[in-house]
Amino acid sequence: MSISIRNINKTFGKYKALDNVSLEVPNGSLTALLGPSGSGKTTLLRIVAGLEFADESKNSAIHFHGEDVTNVHAGKRGVGFVFQHYALFRHMTIAENIGFGLSVLPSKQRPSSTEIRNRVGELLSLVQLAGLENRRPDQLSGGQRQRVALARALAIRPKVLLLDEPFGALDAKVRKDLRRWLRSFHDEIGLTTLFVTHDQEEALELADQVVVMANSRIEQVGEPQQIYDHPESQFVIRFLGNVNAIRDSRDPDSPLYVRPHDVEVLFAAEADPATDRLARVHHLFSAGPIARLSLRLEDGQFVDAELSRQQLEELGLGVGDPVAVRMQGASRFE
Numbered sequence: 001m002s003i004s005i006r007n008i009n010k011t012f013g014k015y016k017a018l019d020n021v022s023l024e025v026p027n028g029s030l031t032a033l034l035g036p037s038g039s040g041k042t043t044l045l046r047i048v049a050g051l052e053f054a055d056e057s058k059n060s061a062i063h064f065h066g067e068d069v070t071n072v073h074a075g076k077r078g079v080g081f082v083f084q085h086y087a088l089f090r091h092m093t094i095a096e097n098i099g100f101g102l103s104v105l106p107s108k109q110r111p112s113s114t115e116i117r118n119r120v121g122e123l124l125s126l127v128q129l130a131g132l133e134n135r136r137p138d139q140l141s142g143g144q145r146q147r148v149a150l151a152r153a154l155a156i157r158p159k160v161l162l163l164d165e166p167f168g169a170l171d172a173k174v175r176k177d178l179r180r181w182l183r184s185f186h187d188e189i190g191l192t193t194l195f196v197t198h199d200q201e202e203a204l205e206l207a208d209q210v211v212v213m214a215n216s217r218i219e220q221v222g223e224p225q226q227i228y229d230h231p232e233s234q235f236v237i238r239f240l241g242n243v244n245a246i247r248d249s250r251d252p253d254s255p256l257y258v259r260p261h262d263v264e265v266l267f268a269a270e271a272d273p274a275t276d277r278l279a280r281v282h283h284l285f286s287a288g289p290i291a292r293l294s295l296r297l298e299d300g301q302f303v304d305a306e307l308s309r310q311q312l313e314e315l316g317l318g319v320g321d322p323v324a325v326r327m328q329g330a331s332r333f334e
């Protein structure tokens with residue numbers, strides 16, 4: 001089910017948390033809302049869920065697959081929601097937690113207890129927790145608890161899945177494992193999913209479509225590779241990972257942005273005055289497969305470069321050595 005978000009504004013008192021936000025989430029996609037704290041990601045997700053309502057305006061609307069749900073209450077939108085802090089019921093077993101949404105449906109819609117049991121069984125295998133149905137949440141790891149939260153959100157057969165920093169409270173290793181697991185899980189079930197994160201690596205690795213948000217607005221939307229290779233603003237290039245911002249006399253107000261792995265380091269004697277700048281090796285860190293160099297340009301600015309160990313060995317560089325720096329793939333923003 002596709003999601004269409006049109007001209008959404010949201011103010012809290014005097015603060016504008018969303019400023020004319022429009023977005024198309026394609027059917028079956030995994031879309032990441034990526035941005036720093038306070039950029040409006042959660043507010044947007046809550047509005048899609050129907051847990052919050054946008055400021056009233058005749059131009060603004062939310063559609064699920066063409067159906068206007070702008071004024072439809074959360075319970076009737078058919079959304080599954082997972083939050084950062086596993087809101088599982090501590091006194092219930094895993095099976096009871098997963099089946100909860102079904103067991104509280106009005107009697108006419110409620111499946112029989114056998115149907116609920118079967119559905120819970122299906123979901124337990126889907127999230128790879130079969131055998132743990134009689135445990136309680138405090139007997140599971142953080143990662144397992146988040147998979148229970150996901151199974152619980154799926155029990156009602158939602159039309160869209162909304163995840164708000166679902167791995168935010170987990171440690172880095174578990175987070176990375178769950179991220180990969182979620183990607184293959186998504187490929188298996190193909191449910192349109194909107195995923196909030198402030199972690200650029202997570203968004204780039206996981207999503208089909210990345211929506212970068214800053215200051216209550218959408219900065220850029222695109223596939224991960226496209227956003228990474230063709231950032232359209234200083235904010236996006238800086239937010240997506242380490243980048244050098246080098247000023248030159250040509251346009252001192254608009255730095256040249258270049259990622260450390262796009263900086264080419266050559267022997268000083270090979271410098272081409274038309275494209276290269278001279279520098280000296282200021283610092284060199286070469287433990288592991290990638291060597292990281294801090295280079296000092298003649299005007300005193302520093303440039304970080306990343307080379308393979310092999311490239312470093314070929315150059316035979318040490319601290320203080322002169323080099324030529326060629327900044328390939330550099331971007332400048334007006």
Ligand SMILES: Nc1ncnc2c1ncn2[C@@H]1O[C@H](COP(=O)(O)OP(=O)(O)OP(=O)(O)O)[C@@H](O)[C@H]1O
Pocket residue numbers: 012015017035036037038039040041042043044198
């Ligand atoms: N109910 C509310 N009342 C007042 N202000 C709010 C409310 N909810 C959110 N805000 C404000 O709106 C802004 C956007 O909040 P939001 O939670 O959407 O950001 P976020 O990008 O999800 O950030 P985080 O990653 O920290 O969760 C913040 O400045 C926040 O303080």
